[in-house]
Amino acid sequence: MIRRRLYVEERMSRLAVWSLRTAVFAFPVTFIGAVLFATETLDFRSAAYTVLAGVGVSVVALLLAFAGFVVIWNEGLKGLGRVLGAAALALMLIMPTATIAALGIGKRTLPDVTTDTEDPPDFVTLGAVRSRASNALAYPGEALSGRQLDLYPGIKPLSFDAPPEEIYRAMLALVTRHKWLVVDAVPPRGERDGRIEAVARSLPFGLRDDLVVRVRRTAGGARVDIRSVARNGERDFGSNARRVDQMLSEIADQQGRPRRQ
Numbered sequence: 001m002i003r004r005r006l007y008v009e010e011r012m013s014r015l016a017v018w019s020l021r022t023a024v025f026a027f028p029v030t031f032i033g034a035v036l037f038a039t040e041t042l043d044f045r046s047a048a049y050t051v052l053a054g055v056g057v058s059v060v061a062l063l064l065a066f067a068g069f070v071v072i073w074n075e076g077l078k079g080l081g082r083v084l085g086a087a088a089l090a091l092m093l094i095m096p097t098a099t100i101a102a103l104g105i106g107k108r109t110l111p112d113v114t115t116d117t118e119d120p121p122d123f124v125t126l127g128a129v130r131s132r133a134s135n136a137l138a139y140p141g142e143a144l145s146g147r148q149l150d151l152y153p154g155i156k157p158l159s160f161d162a163p164p165e166e167i168y169r170a171m172l173a174l175v176t177r178h179k180w181l182v183v184d185a186v187p188p189r190g191e192r193d194g195r196i197e198a199v200a201r202s203l204p205f206g207l208r209d210d211l212v213v214r215v216r217r218t219a220g221g222a223r224v225d226i227r228s229v230a231r232n233g234e235r236d237f238g239s240n241a242r243r244v245d246q247m248l249s250e251i252a253d254q255q256g257r258p259r260r261q
Contacts (some may be wrong), residue, residue, distance in 0.1 A: 015068030016079025019086035023061035023093075030054025030093050045133060045232070055097050062090040110148055111135060113240040114227035115157045115248070117145035121214035121227045125184035126197050130210070134231045137210075152241045157225050158248055160255055164222035167251070168194035168215040171224065174250055180211065188215050188222075200228070200243060207232065209240055213247075224251060 033050030065087040072080055112135075114120040120139045127137050148155065160167055168187050171194075175182060180198040188194035194215035199208055208231040216223045226247055228240035 011077050013068050013072050013075075013077040013079035013083070015064055015071055016077075016082040016086070019061050019064035019068050020082040020089075022057060022064055023086040023089040026054045026057035026061055026093055027089060028054075029057060048233075051097070055094055058090040058093040061086050062094065065090065109236050109238060110144070110151055110241060111230040111233070111236050112139065112144055112227070113148060113152065113155060113229075113244050114139070115155055115225045115244065116227075117141075117148060121195070121212045121225050123197060123210060123212050123227075123229075124195065126199070126210050126212070129183070130231065135229065135233075137229060152245070155241065155244055155248070157223050158252060159218060159221065159223045161221040162255060164188040164194060164215050164217045167222040167224060167255075168196075170251060170254055171213050171215060171247075172196055174247060174254075175211070175213070188217060191217065193217075199231075207236070207239075209236065209243065211243065224248070 030051050031054075033047050033054060036047055036050070065083045068079060068083045068086075071077060072083065117139075123137045130137070165188060172182070172185055175196055175198050178200070180200040182196065182198045184195070184197040186192075186195045194213075196211075196213040198211045198213075200211055201208060210229045210231055212227050214225040214227075216225070226244045228243045230236040230240060
């Protein structure tokens, strides 16, 4: 007598299938948005919307994965591997954005920081080549200077006894050492101010900040003013103030003089 074995085919959870499909779809959406911003193909706003769309789809995938896990646990369906894969991929896409949002909570932020709020250094070359979608380079005046005084009272001009040509070369060397993209560099000559314009990248997302250094001749030597402006958005995560403060400290240490007004 031949014994027959009865095979019961386990059904695949449809939620498991769709959770993985949704997570896989979210990956290129998020990745493409980030790449297009990094390569300057998209402006910040459009790229941010693309990335957020991908993150939104990832949230949907995570919810489907959770629902799929509950169904699989209760009904004994197949698809546990797909559910776990979908959840892992969705979390990988969600976590960076969630981390950035968490870091931004309560963070002191100022999109335009300058050592001279009454006569801030001007952007000449960068003012002509930046996208129209970028933040305006016109200094807001008292609306911003009061906030800067409250948040960063120590950011002020530096004066040195050295000739302006020497200070200019030192500042240009600092900018180059930080590997910021120098867009224009005009040395001081006679009564003409020295000017260095550069583009720096800041975390997170590699956001671009525009930087201008002004070296002005004084009766006793030279005065250095620095301005750093976020190119997009109102939140700079404190990067502009850190950059200006760091440069002031570095040039003061290099010249062997304490920071002073």
